[in-house]
């Protein structure tokens with residue numbers, strides 16, 4: 001019994017800090033996290049390129065969960081391009097949003113008949129899926145956004161539900177777009193609008209802190225993460241600054257910003273143990289200055305500490 005206790009105590013010390021990257025059992029990219037029922041659900045794309053691969057090989061989306069930000073349980077595949085009748089392939093960046101007990105997974109994939117990448121939406125009654133295509137067709141297709149001539153400007157969807165319960169879909173590469181979503185979360189409403197942001201590459205993400213909206217995005221190439229702020233979800237947006245520098249061995253940079261148990265986190269990916277096409281999700285703390293500006297993210301190999309170390313001695317509930 002004493003030995004068991006000692007082992008538990010030692011494991012508490014070992015696991016008190018996360019190691020970056022936090023997911024090492026597979027390569028994961030483009031993280032997007034939500035907090036639901038005191039648990040963080042972390043969604044990510046699945047990089048399956050071979051070690052010498054020179055392009056993305058991505059066919060499904062994965063989910064992981066944690067109650068302490070350090071111990072992450074793989075909850076498996078949530079969705080797969082095989083389940084999308086209109087997809088030509090590619091399971092690119094996704095994000096999940098919960099509304100009235102249903103979970104909506106917005107994703108990017110290549111369209112089979114309308115040339116270019118497209119945004120779709122899948123739905124589930126459970127944050128860990130399985131998700132089913134909600135429409136049987138795309139939500140946004142390349143030919144709806146023609147301001148720039150691009151095959152892949154309709155990628156990287158992110159959804160934010162404002163305080164008045166109006167939902168907005170933001171997305172884009174080279175151009176940043178947004179449109180209202182109907183209450184059913186699977187149809188758009190009104191015109192698609194464009195946000196002008198300096199050196200916008202891709203990966204828009206919206207969060208709110210106090211009374212300010214923050215639109216963070218991948219900036220330049222290789223990508224850093226910068227942000228702009230507004231007093232309204234629809235802008236106008238005022239550029240602030242770069243907060244995350246280039247990441248190791250990877251040109252892309254893709255962020256999710258969440259608050260969990262009164263602490264803010266910056267979730268991103270690096271090429272630390274793989275590379276451009278074999279990425280891995282990592283986590284750092286995110287801090288605000290008194291004026292609400294975000295401090296520069298410090299990329300570390302050791303990540304963040306467990307929220308409640310005492311809890312480490314207990315088996316964590318999975319379901």
Ligand code: CA
Nearest residue numbers: 142145146153
């Ligand atoms: Ca387009």
